[in-house]
Amino acid sequence: MTVQPIAFINARLVDPETGYDGPGALIVTEGVIAEASREPRLTALSDDVKIIDAAGALLCPGLIDLRVKTGEPGSEPKETLKSAARAAAAGGVTSIVVQPDTDPVIDDPAVVDFILRRARDIELVHVYPAGAATKGCRGEGMAEIGLMHEAGCVYVTDVDRPIVDSRVMRRLLAYANALGVLVAHRPADPWLTRGASATEGEFAGRLGLASEPVAAETIMLERDLALVELTGARLLVDQISAAAPLESLSRAKARGLPVLATASINHLTFNELDIGDYRTFCKLVPPLRCEDDRLALIEAVASGLVDIIVSAHAPAPAEDKRLPFDEATPGAIGLETLLPALLTLHHEGRVPLARLIHAATLAPAKAIGLAAGRLAVGAPADLLLADINAPRLIDAETLISKSKNSAFDGRRLQGRVLMTLVDGRVVYEGPAQ
Amino acid sequence: MTIAVPASDALRKPAFPFPARHFLSVADLDPVTVGALLDLADEFVALNRQKSKKLDLLKGRTLINLFFEASTRTQSSFELAGKRLGADVVNMSPRASSISKGETLIDTAVTLNAMQPDILVVRHGSSGAASLLSQKVSCSVVNAGDGQHEHPSQALLDALSLRRAFGRVGGLTVAICGDVLHSRVARSNVGLLTLLGANVRVVGPPTLMPADVARWGVEVHHDLKTGIAGADVVMMLRLQLERMQGALVPSMREYFRLWGLDREKLALAAPGVRVMHPGPMNRGVEIDSDVADDAGVSLIQDQVEMGVAARMAILATLAARLDNQ
Numbered sequence: 050m051t052v053q054p055i056a057f058i059n060a061r062l063v064d065p066e067t068g069y070d071g072p073g074a075l076i077v078t079e080g081v082i083a084e085a086s087r088e089p090r091l092t093a094l095s096d097d098v099k100i101i102d103a104a105g106a107l108l109c110p111g112l113i114d115l116r117v118k119t120g121e122p123g124s125e126p127k128e129t130l131k132s133a134a135r136a137a138a139a140g141g142v143t144s145i146v147v148q149p150d151t152d153p154v155i156d157d158p159a160v161v162d163f164i165l166r167r168a169r170d171i172e173l174v175h176v177y178p179a180g181a182a183t184k185g186c187r188g189e190g191m192a193e194i195g196l197m198h199e200a201g202c203v204y205v206t207d208v209d210r211p212i213v214d215s216r217v218m219r220r221l222l223a224y225a226n227a228l229g230v231l232v233a234h235r236p237a238d239p240w241l242t243r244g245a246s247a248t249e250g251e252f253a254g255r256l257g258l259a260s261e262p263v264a265a266e267t268i269m270l271e272r273d274l275a276l277v278e279l280t281g282a283r284l285l286v287d288q289i290s291a292a293a294p295l296e297s298l299s300r301a302k303a304r305g306l307p308v309l310a311t312a313s314i315n316h317l318t319f320n321e322l323d324i325g326d327y328r329t330f331c332k333l334v335p336p337l338r339c340e341d342d343r344l345a346l347i348e349a350v351a352s353g354l355v356d357i358i359v360s361a362h363a364p365a366p367a368e369d370k371r372l373p374f375d376e377a378t379p380g381a382i383g384l385e386t387l388l389p390a391l392l393t394l395h396h397e398g399r400v401p402l403a404r405l406i407h408a409a410t411l412a413p414a415k416a417i418g419l420a421a422g423r424l425a426v427g428a429p430a431d432l433l434l435a436d437i438n439a440p441r442l443i444d445a446e447t448l449i450s451k452s453k454n455s456a457f458d459g460r461r462l463q464g465r466v467l468m469t470l471v472d473g474r475v476v477y478e479g480p481a482q
Numbered sequence: 483m484t485i486a487v488p489a490s491d492a493l494r495k496p497a498f499p500f501p502a503r504h505f506l507s508v509a510d511l512d513p514v515t516v517g518a519l520l521d522l523a524d525e526f527v528a529l530n531r532q533k534s535k536k537l538d539l540l541k542g543r544t545l546i547n548l549f550f551e552a553s554t555r556t557q558s559s560f561e562l563a564g565k566r567l568g569a570d571v572v573n574m575s576p577r578a579s580s581i582s583k584g585e586t587l588i589d590t591a592v593t594l595n596a597m598q599p600d601i602l603v604v605r606h607g608s609s610g611a612a613s614l615l616s617q618k619v620s621c622s623v624v625n626a627g628d629g630q631h632e633h634p635s636q637a638l639l640d641a642l643s644l645r646r647a648f649g650r651v652g653g654l655t656v657a658i659c660g661d662v663l664h665s666r667v668a669r670s671n672v673g674l675l676t677l678l679g680a681n682v683r684v685v686g687p688p689t690l691m692p693a694d695v696a697r698w699g700v701e702v703h704h705d706l707k708t709g710i711a712g713a714d715v716v717m718m719l720r721l722q723l724e725r726m727q728g729a730l731v732p733s734m735r736e737y738f739r740l741w742g743l744d745r746e747k748l749a750l751a752a753p754g755v756r757v758m759h760p761g762p763m764n765r766g767v768e769i770d771s772d773v774a775d776d777a778g779v780s781l782i783q784d785q786v787e788m789g790v791a792a793r794m795a796i797l798a799t800l801a802a803r804l805d806n807q
Contacts, residue, residue, distance in 0.1 A: 250693050251693065254694060255669065255692075256631060257609035257610075257629050257666060258609050327614065373606065373608030373614055374608065
């Protein structure tokens with residue numbers, strides 16, 4: 050495949066590997082980064098190079114999203130791999146990890162293979178499957194982790210369902226670790242969270258919603274951390290969401306346990322009050338927490354305690370959302386709003402831009418062993434070019450995802466993707482200003 | 483053939499504009515609106531005690547009672563209120579068996595809306611259901627109970643009962659006792675009674691209290707004796723018997739011993755104390771029959787009577803707004 054070389058000049062480069070945030074230029078050839086310069090202009094370019102003047106726009110590695118649900122296979126009207134890939138490209142996301150709680154569940158190497166073949170045919174962004182940790186995500190028997198890993202799954206998880214049986218969790222961690230497979234787990238006590246659709250507190254109490262205390266997350270996280278200590282295995286804590294579990298995480302990291310944690314952009318942006326008058330687009334798993342928890346989470350991203358930011362993209366069609374709050378399907382789409390929401394955290398002065406980019410590119414790349422996420426010579430040319438200041442009113446109806454359940458609908462954000470490249474190919478180009 | 487009784491001008495044209503198209507939550511009300519609703523309800527109480535009780539304020543209007551949860555008391559109260567005001571009343575109790583409950587709610591709302599009703603009275607087991615439904619229909623929606631959220635007509639009838647018994651609501655000390663956590667009656671009453679200036683206490687075991695309930699602007703007590711000490715009004719809540727299963731309370735007899743109302747405990751309240759209960763009662767669980775049936779103390783039968791009048795006031799006010807459109 051020959052693609053015309055592209056040179057970006059006058060860009061604001063952010064390289065999460067070196068921490069560089071400043072002017073620069075970049076040449077892409079043969080699908081990889083051929084040259085990265087801290088000078089805004091390049092000399093001696095050959096004639097066949099397409100030159101793009103970034104005019105000060107942000108040029109950084111494309112985002113890598115470790116937590117994306119689609120409806121394929123099984124619920125294609127929600128979202129297909131293709132529609133998710135198109136949404137990702139439009140959002141500057143160049144790699145997505147699709148979650149295994151599909152129908153059938155990705156708990157078999159054949160389904161891993163199916164996803165990878167479909168992704169190859171779509172030829173947009175990189176699509177990597179996560180495998181189920183246990184068969185059917187039921188939390189009982191272990192799934193074929195080794196075979197799925199050979200087939201190409203990048204980590205294992207039971208997605209939203211906590212693995213309740215501590216013995217299963219212990220064996221899973223030990224077994225997966227021996228094979229070099231990362232285990233992700235969302236910590237939630239199944240009894241304290243049973244039937245809950247909001248976080249316990251004054252607001253949920255007034256709304257009359259069944260609610261769960263934050264302790265449900267802390268309790269399960271403490272168990273998981275104890276099992277990490279017991280087994281020595283790596284663990285990816287999926288969507289940590291509140292101040293108390295962050296303290297547990299901090300202690301574990303201080304002791305040197307091999308733990309990584311993700312936070313969803315939703316929990317970094319919204320709090321429990323966004324539920325408002327029973328807005329089901331803000332019904333999430335874990336439920337939105339209070340403002341103090343949100344601020345603690347942002348602080349943890351800034352300090353590096355939380356390693357990775359995910360979109361937690363979870364498409365749900367209108368008929369699953371236009372229901373009373375306790376009956377509605379939880380989750381919100383997020384691929385197309387991830388970048389502007391990250392940039393909004395930067396514009397609010399809460400987290401430095403380079404740190405945010407790091408948490409959405411290099412950190413997830415390292416977690417699952419990808420070569421992407423850096424601007425080094427020879428690295429894959431998975432890039433995004435964005436105007437970080439462009440004001441934007443999010444209108445869910447204009448989003449590409451097949452489902453329109455965006456928690457950001459009606460929100461004003463800043464930042465617009467101008468161009469997305471995957472392996473040096475332009476997979477998205479924003480409308481001309 | 484029914485002959486409408488001559489109604490006073492106050493009844494014919496409620497003298498104030500209702501601020502909202504729907505009656506969903508006490509949070510939408512203000513003291514002036516509540517005062518006007520109570521004044522109107524007072525007139526309906528007088529009317530309801532006459533031999534001929536029928537008015538034509540809702541003549542030609544269609545009222546649909548849409549009860550997803552079984553109810554005898556509230557449904558018949560709304561039905562009588564509608565009929566006494568001259569509306570055509572249809573009762574519907576969709577069963578949730580054939581299709582999922584959510585589909586039933588929206589599908590039913592759209593279907594009923596196409597039949598051009600004027601007022602939809604809805605009860606549903608999910609918090610926020612009445613609000614959701616109000617966004618999908620073009621008629622007025624009255625919340626007759628949504629999950630554990632609100633039961634605003636109950637709060638209005640309780641305020642009416644109190645105002646008639648004490649001459650005022652402001653300044654009264656009202657102890658709401660029992661399962662506050664699961665009670666929409668408690669939520670609506672806390673909202674409305676505090677709005678009207680009453681001092682509200684909530685009393686019950688911590689397992690039956692919502693988180694951060696102290697921030698609702700109420701006093702919180704876990705001991706019934708201190709909770710009702712000096713109270714002018716003791717409002718007992720119904721304890722669903724399935725609460726025994728979820729480790730919320732150990733047994734009925736322990737609950738009655740610690741949080742049930744009997745004569746002995748009631749003696750701690752203020753002289754002239756009145757006892758309320760939204761019904762239906764679990765005698766011997768949250769309240770002793772001896773107290774419940776004592777007409778000198780209990781307002782429970784008054785509450786039922788006031789229920790019809792309060793709901794007539796709500797319906798008449800919403801209808802007056804429709805007439806002005």
